Amino acid sequence: MPELERAPKLDQALAEVAAEMAERTDRGNVATYIPQLGKVDPRKFGIAAVTNDGRVLVAGDADQVFSIQSISKVFTLTLALGNVGDALWQRVGREPSGNPFNSIVQLEHENGIPRNPFINAGAIVISDILLAGHQPREAIGEILRFIQFLADDDTIIIDREVAASERATGYRNFALANYMKSFGNLHHAPELALGVYFHHCAIAMSCRQLAMAGRFLANGGKNPATGHSVVSAERARRIGAMMLTCGHYDGSGDFAFRVGIPGKSGVGGGILGIVPGVASLAVWSPGLNANGNSKLGSIALEKLARMMNWSIFAP
Ligand SMILES: NC(=O)CC[C@H](N)C(=O)O
Numbered sequence: 238m239p240e241l242e243r244a245p246k247l248d249q250a251l252a253e254v255a256a257e258m259a260e261r262t263d264r265g266n267v268a269t270y271i272p273q274l275g276k277v278d279p280r281k282f283g284i285a286a287v288t289n290d291g292r293v294l295v296a297g298d299a300d301q302v303f304s305i306q307s308i309s310k311v312f313t314l315t316l317a318l319g320n321v322g323d324a325l326w327q328r329v330g331r332e333p334s335g336n337p338f339n340s341i342v343q344l345e346h347e348n349g350i351p352r353n354p355f356i357n358a359g360a361i362v363i364s365d366i367l368l369a370g371h372q373p374r375e376a377i378g379e380i381l382r383f384i385q386f387l388a389d390d391d392t393i394i395i396d397r398e399v400a401a402s403e404r405a406t407g408y409r410n411f412a413l414a415n416y417m418k419s420f421g422n423l424h425h426a427p428e429l430a431l432g433v434y435f436h437h438c439a440i441a442m443s444c445r446q447l448a449m450a451g452r453f454l455a456n457g458g459k460n461p462a463t464g465h466s467v468v469s470a471e472r473a474r475r476i477g478a479m480m481l482t483c484g485h486y487d488g489s490g491d492f493a494f495r496v497g498i499p500g501k502s503g504v505g506g507g508i509l510g511i512v513p514g515v516a517s518l519a520v521w522s523p524g525l526n527a528n529g530n531s532k533l534g535s536i537a538l539e540k541l542a543r544m545m546n547w548s549i550f551a552p
Contacts, residue, residue: 265524265532306503349420
C-alpha cells in the first residue's frame with residue numbers, strides 16, 4: 238500500500254498531535270528579552286492546516302493570536318521582491334548564517350551585507366527597502382494590508398505594546414542597523430528602518446490566520462481559493478528555498494533534517510510550515526529551544542510530517 242493511503246486523515250492527525258503536546262511538561266522557555274513576550278502563558282498550543290483543496294483544519298489554541306515576530310520576514314521579503322525584484326540580492330545574501338538571529342559578527346567581514354533576509358540584520362535591510370518613497374507609517378500599513386489580503390482577514394492588527402516593548406529594549410537591533418548604515422547598506426535613518434521592522438514583528442495572528450496567509454507558498458504562488466497569482470511559481474519556490482535553508486537561524490539544518498519542509502519561526506513561538514502542492518501549516522507553542530525556535534512547535538511539525546508522510550524529499 239502506498240504510504241499516503243496508510244496516513245491518517247489530517248484532522249485526526251492534528252487532533253492527535255495537539256493532544257500529545259498538551260501533555261508535555263518540557264515546553265522550553267518563553268522569550269523574555271522582549272518584556273511583553275515574557276507574559277505569554279507557556280501552556281498554550283495551537284495548530285492549523287489550510288490545504289490547497291480548501292480545507293481549514295485546526296486543533297488546540299488555533300484561534301488565539303500571538304506575536305508572529307520573525308515569521309513576518311517571509312511576507313516582507315515577498316513584498317520587497319515585488320518592489321525591487323532581484324536587485325534585492327545586492328543588499329542581502331542568500332546563505333544560512335549558522336549564527337543566532339541577532340548576531341553581529343558576520344557583518345564586519347561581509348561589509349554590512351547580511352547573510353540572508355531572515356536574520357534580524359537582513360530583515361532590517363528589507364524594511365529599509367520597503368521604506369523607499371514612503372513614511373514609516375505608510376510602509377507599515379502596506380505590510381499589514383498585504384498580510385490581511387493574503388489571509389483574507391482584515392481583523393489582523395499590530396500589537397502596539399509589543400512594538401513599543403521591542404523598541405524600548407532593542408539595543409542589538411539598533412546596533413545592527415547603525416553598523417549596516419556605516420557600510421552604506423541602509424538608505425534611510427536607522428530609527429526609521431527599525432520603526433518598520435519593530436512594527437511588522439509585532440503583528441499578532443492566530444495559527445488559522447497564519448496558515449491562511451501562507452497558502453500562496455504551498456500553491457505555486459497562487460491563492461488556491463481564487464486562483465489569483467500573488468507571486469510567480471519561480472518566486473514561490475525560491476522563497477520556500479530560503480525558508481528551508483535559513484528559516485530557523487542556526488537551527489535550520491536540524492529543522493530540515495527532522496521535519497523536511499520549508500519553515501519560518503519567530504520568537505513568539507510560532508512556525509509557518511509549507512508543504513508544497515499540499516498545505517500551509519501554522520503551529521504555536523510559546524516556549525523556545527536553545528536556538529530560539531518553538532520547542533514543541535518543531536516537535537509537533539516533525540510528528541505531523543511523519544504521520545502524513547510529508548517531506549519535500551519524499552518520492
Ligand atoms: N527571531 C525572532 O523572531 C526575532 C525577532 C525580534 N523582533 C527581534 O528583533 O529580536
